[in-house]
Amino acid sequence: MPVSAELATFSDRLFVAAAGIYALAMIFHAVEFSAARAKVPVLVGAGAPDGAPEEGPVRSRPERFGRMAVAVTVLGAALQLASIATRGIAAERWPLGNMYEFISAISVAAVGTWLVVLRRSPAARSAGPFVLFPVLVLMALAGSVLYVPAGPVVPPLRSYWMSIHVSTICISSGLLVVAGVASLLFLLRRSGRLDGLAEKLPEADALDRLAYRITIVAFPLFTFAIITGAIWAEAAWGRFWGWDPKETVAFVSWVIYAAYLHARATAGWRTGRAAWVNVAGFATIVFNLFFINMVVAGLHSYAGVG
Template sequence: MPIDESLAGLSDLAFRSAFAIYVLALVLLIARLASSQTARVNERELVAAPATGGGIGPGRVATPPTRPMSERLGNMGSAVLVVGVAAHVLSIVLRGFATHRFPLGNMYEFVTMATAAAMVVGAAVLRGQRFRSIWVFLLVPVLILMFLAATVLYADAAPVVPALRSYWLPIHVTIVSIGSGVFLVSGVASALFLVTRYRPDSAVAQRLPDARTLDRVAYQTAIIGFPLFGAGVILGAIWAEAAWGRFWGWDPKETVSFIAWVVYAAYLHARATSGWRETKAAWINIAGFVAMLFNLFIINIVVSGLHSYAGLT
């Protein structure tokens, strides 16, 4: 079937809109961090100041308490994030309708799906005011990946090559992309955990949740991503047997994917082992995320292999 150019254009517009909305949300959440610090300084000054007499008496009107600026900025940032996630998901749906296939046929579409998964999982896990500071550090890598997807990795809406015209495409690649997005959230949480451990008095650490909360976020999201990514690797092997006549051939993509999965298995094991469950485990988690990024960019773009024909992850 021919490509629906109008829907393809709307998909690109929704993607660019999501990017712009995320930038606005990032600005609001950064302003929230700055205003929260100002609010803490003012609160200390009020506590130190001598109390003045006078209560609510005749002729006096009680001034209703106003919400702090940091809370209002945080609420606005959260609301903007919801709109951005909706536009992000809409771009994927429109891309699928425009191409009459599941929108995971090239690296642009994979990164779009992975970043959308990271945002959806973040919206589910990072709820509440105490998690809003984490969003600043999650949005930065998401925006970088989306920028690369829209520039370096962008591909026009088009049919996929014959090798990818299989029902395994939406099954295998969707699971892998969602797992990758979940690992992005986990990696950011572990990186912030290390900041609170090594630089507890820094300005960044003072604005973050406590180390235990960050460690718990990293662990809970890794638990979600690990079986998803593992299932994606196994289903990819089944697809490889149907397409190439063998389950495993030590293709660079297969090999690095398996290594990344093993690293995350080591993280989950270390997280449950006394003496490793905190700082050492966090470093293993970050190593797993680095392996994921290496798999996405270096293996797909630089190294030649059986997965190179479409830039498909």
């Protein structure tokens, strides 16, 4: 397959620009978070001269930084989506054929999830630095040690199932990143430790509900991804399931998330214990993403750095 070097280079530059913009957004979020308890000055018309128009609330400087953080994050997500699209056009294939592309897609899915959360619950904005930090870590790894130049993929990946299975895995994994961070913050908020930090986070109940609602959306997508992966495995390798390391850990993740949803709906488990189960599921997602893809040999080894 021909590769447009100029377009591939442009895609890489968009990726770097998106990472830089996310870093700026995280700084803006951190400024707002550091002054989360600052009082917001309010100007009211009661003390204004007769005939003067009443003025609404004046946003504090931290709040302005928070709003700028959201706007900058939207710009970063747009640039990252453009990076993924131009890489696919440059290589003339679906742009999810290696770890660099896979992590880029997971990152933008996590950022997109976070923007939807903020649209529905602006009060969650104080968690912004903690959501963007793992995204930046993922992008730093993808752009350095996991980077692969745009090019054709190995024969097992030349299937329309890649666009279905891998895309669904990326979207569900991005959702679960945000859910995992929410559960971790819930446990921190509820623990009573680091009071100066924890008290600036969203309320514990809000974080718990956020993790639960995101997981409810992510779990069916993750289930669908496992099913389509099995169908693809039958077409490529002649069997639906072979307990390959990646398949096994994905199944373990599925069981843990199913247990979390069950535990979250069970009286007596709706507090810290269910959140720990969700964190365990998040840990298996990270383990599968890095250790299984990069260290353990198996039928999915082609999904590694090469």
